[in-house]
Amino acid sequence: MADPKPQLPPQLQEQLQQQLRDVQLPADISWWPLAFGWWIIIAVILVGIIALWVRLRNKYRQNRYRKLAISELEYTFALWQENQNTAGYLQSANNILKRCIVHIESAHWANKRSYASLSGQRWLDVLHTLNQTPLSAQCQHALGQLVYTANPNCEVVAIHNELLAWLKHHQSDLLEERTPTPQQVGDHYA
Numbered sequence: 001m002a003d004p005k006p007q008l009p010p011q012l013q014e015q016l017q018q019q020l021r022d023v024q025l026p027a028d029i030s031w032w033p034l035a036f037g038w039w040i041i042i043a044v045i046l047v048g049i050i051a052l053w054v055r056l057r058n059k060y061r062q063n064r065y066r067k068l069a070i071s072e073l074e075y076t077f078a079l080w081q082e083n084q085n086t087a088g089y090l091q092s093a094n095n096i097l098k099r100c101i102v103h104i105e106s107a108h109w110a111n112k113r114s115y116a117s118l119s120g121q122r123w124l125d126v127l128h129t130l131n132q133t134p135l136s137a138q139c140q141h142a143l144g145q146l147v148y149t150a151n152p153n154c155e156v157v158a159i160h161n162e163l164l165a166w167l168k169h170h171q172s173d174l175l176e177e178r179t180p181t182p183q184q185v186g187d188h189y190a
Contacts, residue, residue: 065103069096070167077160089156090147093163097127097143100167104130120144130170136162 008016034042073096080089101115115126124144128134135143138154139162146152 069100072096086152086156090142094143094147131166
């Protein structure tokens with residue numbers, strides 16, 4: 001059977017092939033400028049990052065006093081290990097805890113009540129109120145009574161570990177919720 005396509009002369013075929021060129025594709029779609037939807041997504045992500053940064057910064061600032069108190073208590077304990085001055089350790093530890101209370105009062109409560117000036121059982125009640133785990137009887141005795149004696153006899157290592165745990169886990173919002181009224185505590189707040 002005969003070929004249905006007519007054959008062109010070779011010279012004409014060569015001329016036609018020289019005139020052929022590759023197909024020109026359109027340019028790729030540019031990623032810039034961005035569509036409006038992408039700007040919204042970028043804005044939402046930036047607002048989220050800024051909000052997260054502000055929240056983390058505030059949390060760090062709120063807990064900075066806690067880290068400083070822990071390092072100061074560790075330093076006081078190191079001094080006790082050198083000179084075995086139990087009275088000095090107990091007084092310093094008590095002062096560190098009271099400074100924490102003063103910081104919490106100034107930072108969180110508009111109704112300041114000078115809890116740091118408390119002593120004895122009233123002071124221990126405030127410490128217990130800020131931490132849901134109560135201090136041991138030995139630690140309570142040391143902070144409530146032995147702190148005011150010249151030569152206290154107690155296990156400083158156990159008390160130190162308990163005070164470190166108190167500093168790490170106390171919650172300032174608990175005192176606002178469970179604050180005793182002045183009549184319950186006495187006329188000390190008046």
